[in-house]
Amino acid sequence: MTDGPSYGFDTLQIHAGARPDPATGARQTPIYQTTAYVFRDAEHAAALFNLQEVGFIYSRLTNPTVAVLQERIATLEGGVGAVCCSSGHAAQIMALFPLMGPGRNVVASTRLYGGTVTQFSQTIKRFGWSAKFVDFDDLDAVRSAIDEDTRAVFCEAIANPGGYITDVPAIAAIADDAGLPLIVDNTSATPYLCRPIELGATLVVHSTTKYLTGNGTVTGGCVVDSGKFNWSASDKFPSLSAPEPAYHGLKFHETFGPLAYTFHGIAIGLRDLGMTMNPQAAHYTLMGIETLSLRMERHVENAVKIATWLENDPRVEYVTYAGLPSSPYHGRVESICPRGAGALFTFAVKGGYEACVKLVDSLEIFSHVANLGDTRSLVIHSASTTHRQLTPEQQEAAGAAPNVVRLSIGIEDADDLIADLDRALSAAAR
Ligand SMILES: *Cc1c(COP(=O)(O)O)cnc(C)c1O
Numbered sequence: 100m101t102d103g104p105s106y107g108f109d110t111l112q113i114h115a116g117a118r119p120d121p122a123t124g125a126r127q128t129p130i131y132q133t134t135a136y137v138f139r140d141a142e143h144a145a146a147l148f149n150l151q152e153v154g155f156i157y158s159r160l161t162n163p164t165v166a167v168l169q170e171r172i173a174t175l176e177g178g179v180g181a182v183c184c185s186s187g188h189a190a191q192i193m194a195l196f197p198l199m200g201p202g203r204n205v206v207a208s209t210r211l212y213g214g215t216v217t218q219f220s221q222t223i224k225r226f227g228w229s230a231k232f233v234d235f236d237d238l239d240a241v242r243s244a245i246d247e248d249t250r251a252v253f254c255e256a257i258a259n260p261g262g263y264i265t266d267v268p269a270i271a272a273i274a275d276d277a278g279l280p281l282i283v284d285n286t287s288a289t290p291y292l293c294r295p296i297e298l299g300a301t302l303v304v305h306s307t308t309k310y311l312t313g314n315g316t317v318t319g320g321c322v323v324d325s326g327k328f329n330w331s332a333s334d335k336f337p338s339l340s341a342p343e344p345a346y347h348g349l350k351f352h353e354t355f356g357p358l359a360y361t362f363h364g365i366a367i368g369l370r371d372l373g374m375t376m377n378p379q380a381a382h383y384t385l386m387g388i389e390t391l392s393l394r395m396e397r398h399v400e401n402a403v404k405i406a407t408w409l410e411n412d413p414r415v416e417y418v419t420y421a422g423l424p425s426s427p428y429h430g431r432v433e434s435i436c437p438r439g440a441g442a443l444f445t446f447a448v449k450g451g452y453e454a455c456v457k458l459v460d461s462l463e464i465f466s467h468v469a470n471l472g473d474t475r476s477l478v479i480h481s482a483s484t485t486h487r488q489l490t491p492e493q494q495e496a497a498g499a500a501p502n503v504v505r506l507s508i509g510i511e512d513a514d515d516l517i518a519d520l521d522r523a524l525s526a527a528a529r
Contacts, residue, residue, distance in 0.1 A: 108175065108291060113389050116170025130382045131163040145515065150366060151347070160369050168385050172311070172321050174491050175290040175388075179326030180361030182368065183319060183381065187286060187306020189374035190274040194282050194304050195370065197338040197363050198250040201227030205251045205282075207236040207245045208265065210258035212306075213485050213497070215284070219253075235265055236274060240502040245277045250335060252279055256295055257287040257436060258482065259471070260498050260505045261443030262419030264431040269352025271299025278335070279327050283413040286310070286472070286520055287443055291395040293436040302360070309472025311395055313387040322364060327356030339363060345371070394474065397510040399413035399439030405506070405520070409446050414524045441506040443471055445498055452501040454527040455480045459504065461526035464498035464511060464519040476509035476516055 119130050136155040138144035146152040155161050165183050173181035189385035207219055207230045233244045234430050235254055252274040254265045274281040278303035289310045291449055295303050307319035319456040328354040330339035332414055339359050342348040345367060395421040421428040422440035432440050448454045459467050465478040469485055481499035494500055
C-alpha cells in the first residue's frame, strides 16, 4: 500500500511497509530465511556495493522480512527510516555509535531501565565513551551537564520502573539549543501512547522484545531516525558529515540527506558491529505489531483499574503510577502520552522485604520474571533480584526499595488479576 499520511494508526500497524510478495502474491510477509541474495550481474553487484542502488546483498546488513519491520516501526514513530537489531541494548549502542567517539559523553536521565544504567555507567567506558547521569526534572542541571564533548542526550519517555514521565519537549529544547540530538527510549510507551519525534526527539530507540512483539517470544531492538537533524551544522558528527574512510570517502549527510543516519546504521553499523536482527524474530515482531493499539488500550485500562484498587487497599503503602491523579507526574500524561501512562508501575507493601517475597511467591496469574511488556501479567521484586547487588540507599534511589514490587500489567481479565493480588497480599500479611 502507499503509506499516505491520511492513514490512521490502526491501519498502519497492519499495513505499513508490507505489500504482497512479488513472486508468489503471499499476503502475509514471508520469512526470508536466507543469508545471501543472487546479483543480477557483476554491474548490479558493484552498484549495490557502491550504495548507488538499494538492494539486498547479505542478511547481516539487510533482509526483506526485517526491512518490512523497519519501515513499519519508522512509519508508526513518524520517522524517515529505521534500523532493526538483535536486542534493545544493541539498539542503544547502534544509536550512539555514529555520534560518539573516545572522550565523548552522553547526558542521560537517572531514571532508566536498570540494564541501561549498567551499559552506560560501565560497559561503554571500554569504548572511551561515558555517560553523565542527571535528574531530568532539573532542567538547569541538564543544561549545565552538557559540555564540549557531549554528543547526545538520552532519556525514556515513560521511564522504567514506571510511574515517571519525562517532559520530552523541555529536554528536546535544551538539546536543540546545544546543537545535540535527543535520543528517546520509547519501549515502555510504544508509539501508540507516545510519539517522541512529534515532541522534538531526533532518534527513538526500542526494545522490540517488549510491547511491540508483545508476547515474550523474541529479543530485538530498533533505532528510528526523525530525519530532522542537521548533522553538518557543526563539526561534532564527522561520521555523518565528513568523508567516511571505511566507505571510500563517502559523506553520508551530503549523499543521503535526511536518510544519512539510517544508511550509516546499515552500511557501517550493521556491517561492522553485526548486531543484526534475524528474519524469524522480525516475523514474530511483525505479528505482534498488528495488534499493538488493541493491546496497549487494554494494558492501560487494566493498569488504571489495578493501580486504583491497590491504592485503596490498607495492606499497600503507596502506588507509583502516573495514570493515578495522586501521581506528581499525572499532569504530564495529557501532553506526553495522551492515550495513557502505560502499564508498568511499582507499589510498596506494608511488611517490607519479607512480605514482598511472600507476595511474589503467592501470586498465581502473575509470573515472577525479569521481563516486561508481555500479554501476560508479570511481577518482580527488584530488591531480591535485579537490584540485589545495590546498597539499600541505591535501591531506594532506583525506585527498588526492599518494600517495593514492580508490576507489568497484562491483558487478562482485570478482575482475575485483582483477585490474584488480593489473595497474595493476604498471604504476605500472614
Ligand atoms: C528491556 C529494555 C531495554 C533492553 O532491551 P533488550 O531487548 O532486553 O536488550 C532497554 N530499555 C528499556 C526501557 C527496556 O524495557
